[in-house]
Amino acid sequence: MAAVEKARKARQSAGAGQVPAGQRRENAPLSESRFGKLVELWPGAIFSQRADFSFQSADSKMEKLTGLAPEALCNGSCRFWELVHEADVEEVRRQCAQALKTPGGITTSFRVRHAATGRVSYVLEHREAILDGAGGVMGYDVAWLDVTRQTIAERRLSQAAWKETLALLTMGLAHDFNNVLSGILSLSELVLAQSGPEAPHSRSLQLIKDSVLQAAQIMQRVVSLHRGTGGSRQYLDLNKVVPEVAELVRKVLPRRLRVETELTAGELPVYMDEVGFRQVVLNLALNAADAMPDRGRLLFRLTVPETAQPLSHAHGKFPRLPCVCFSVKDNGVGIAARHLPHLFDPFFTTKPITKGSGLGLYNARVFVEDHGGAISVESAEKAGATFHLWLPQADFTEAETSAAQRAERRRTLLLVGPPGAAVEGCAELLRTHDFCVITTNSAARALEPVTGEEVAVDGTLVLAEPSNASLLPTRRRVICRLRF
Template sequence: ARGVGLPGRVWQDGGPVWVSDVTTDARFARSALAATAGIHSAFAFPIRSAREVIGVLVFFSRRVYPPDEHLLKVVDDLGLQIGQFIERRQAEEALERSEQEHRSLVEGAAYGICRTSLDGRFQTVNPALVAMLGYASADELLAVNAAKDVFAREDDRAGLIEAYRATGRIREHDAQWKRPDGRVITVRLTGRRLLDGAGALAGFEKIVEDVTDRRQLEEQLRQSQKMEAIGQLAGGVAHDFNNLLTVIIGRSELLLQRLGPDPAPRRDVSLVQKTATRAAGLTRQLLAFSRKQLLQPKVLDLDEIVRGMGKLLRPLIGEHIELTIRSAPGIHRVNADPGQLEQVLMNLAVNARDAMPDGGRLTIETADREVETGPADAAGVRPRQPHVLLAVSDTGSGMDAATRSRVFDPFFTTKEPGKGTGLGLSTVYGIVAQSGGLIEVESEPGLGTTFKIFLPRVAVAVDAAAEEAAKRPPLRGSETILLVEDEEGVRELAREILVAHGYTVLEAAGPTEALRLAEAHDGVIHLLLTDVVMPVMRGDALAKRIAPLRPATRVLYITGYVDGQLVSPTALGPDLVLLPKPFTPDALLLRVRDVLTAAT
């Protein structure tokens, strides 16, 4: 304790103490014990560090000595030196512990950590950075000049140095780095500058995170959101146009039936009809892109589709292009619309042909593949699902990154004016997406292009009997039809066609009026012919409201576009029948007759 005994007095006073004879010193608590042991003189001095006493050294003698002031001065200085030595040693040990902890932290970090000189040389690197850049060892990476061998773009490094000079540090700066195998990765850099003793810039410290996968996913999300927004716009435009085209095509057909043999007016009306039909093809492409097109999927062999299209594609691409089909007999089936798959192949073949004006090779390949789909689990692993691959490759001019990012945009084209609508690849994208598949594009300038389409596999064999076409039923009838359509022109056209072929038509401009007619009509209503998308109530909701009132009434939906939810069996029932707009009079009569005949 402070002040108690010789060490306590030194601790309390902070200086050396000399006792000539401890056996006679009243402040020496153990004087009797000292006398028994034959101890007389004693002196003690403090060990000081930063003006604090950290220890006391005590010396005893069996003889009696008077105080030696010179000796006390020497030992007092000695105590200070010992204290400084201890303090320095403690600091060294603390530094060693800190360095060991820092080294352990750096070596075990999941992120890359490095220090580079001003000329770009790596000075220190951790194992994570070595693995990230694909080098065999730290020594191998330390021999690399980051400025020349790692930065894929000089402007990335220049921007980095500018940020260091301006603020002294960087925060989340993206850069393109290249690996020895040629692969380019996207890294996010965070760090600070290093200054020398004179305050001049001497180097940099960086934390490096590989964000390649994250940036790709973000780009895919942006692309998906962009395509979805454009698709909604395209689908809405196509829906409105289909209502107009239904009236134009239908009225043209009726007018042709009423015209006499004079060829001049018939030629004019036929031209209107043909032009409207071409416009309908354009809206179908818009609907395909927006994934709102009515598909008629069936279980099929993709390999058969490809082989069957070979004869059609050869004259399409021209003799200057070699066509190679690498089929894979025995691949799994897919569930898709065969007509739409043929459209996909045609569009991709035309796109490839235009990319090879001086000739080349077009390769179409099919194969079974496992594809990563869905979100990753806790370990970062995405589930792999069985698909069937359809790959279309060319040896043409290829595309740069800017073109690849817009290749599926509707109306985007690199062709000369008048040589393309810009809807070919967007149509492919829409058909694939609506079929539940994925599409990827690989291309570099001068190295050609490959489109890879992945369609989900199905394990069901093709039922040939189910694919036999039914015989064409008679077009006339005498049944009663409740017609519900909010577009006046379409409604009047449909009513006129049906009445002219013997049907009784109850006409409603909307769901509210249709419900009133269903309740008030005394006779049987054999068929509800209703638009799907209407104000107040959708067509499927109307059918559900009418079903308790008229359980025997069949339903036929007509629509300008088809939402995936609207056509699902759970939404409209397994007996769903749809008539897409624009339709011809014959198409309307045939579909009505199909539904009514199936009910008998």
């Protein structure tokens, strides 16, 4: 009996790792169907290429990114390099060469252009080379993932962090520099007063004093760029703001460029974010400087249109009358006609990926749209370009309207922390600053299903339980409706 039992166990052990042939045949189609399902659920596009980068196969999602159906890609009517942004071609070629040397492939990011609309998208690409036995390249397996939204968020976050750091640095350096100027100014005034106007060096001393005052004014204009925070609006006279920005631009741009202004008579009151406006104007001026490699002329012009104007290549809506038009005009190389419809799209740029973010004109578009206006452009190749910012003139009811809108929509915070004076005190402080505060004892409690009326929560403040609080950002999308 012992021998029989030993033989039976041996047979079981020998067949433990084997699968009946019939079962293998049944599982094979199941595995393929699961792979097909994974490909279908993959949010990006998958394709294969030959050694010459022509398309061998492509899935249907390529059409959304490229504007071309898989059949059009695979029949050779479109080359791969025609889809890659012209400023990124060389870098992508280097990455493809690197993929031949890297087992498992490489991952990189670059821009592609939609063949039909010209829209620019950022894609995250994983590329793996297929080699033959001798090491020769047979083709590539490639996966693309559209990361345009993610890249926008990352760029904005990076810009916000840099602007905050730059503001602190600028304020500190300006303070130190003004202290140096104060010493020079005081000494020059003292020597000038002691020597009298007839002294041999009185004219030189007066020039030193005037130069110091001019330097102090320049520093004040630089500091004014960082005064306040973006989003805070106030009543401004554009006939006063534009000359100040123009004077700063003169100090920033190369001397080969001439900056001029044309203003209107009287006041031009607007209700807007001054910091945002200055940033938009500076960006337009820097773009204009890039378009004028030789000596050029940059004009800032203010006009008051009496009637609604037809806008070319515009975004936003023409503001209510009375309104004001601020124009930035250069006599540079101009803009190609094929680029004009996409000029204000995020990430659209003709510069290399390392030199231009493609967000400058998009930010200008966001600025005017937030202020109830529009932005338009007129240009022709070798004939310069003119950008128009159309903004409503202030009727001095905007501040009251904005305050009423803020009162209607109070920000709501979810405050997580153990019961006690700390949470109660924090909640009371937030309420005194016009926040609506919802308190809960623990992060785990906050994760419980929400019943009753839906509450829009703008953010979460955690005073304790950091380990559990890490779950809140994911769950928050379920229990509340974010508004930023």
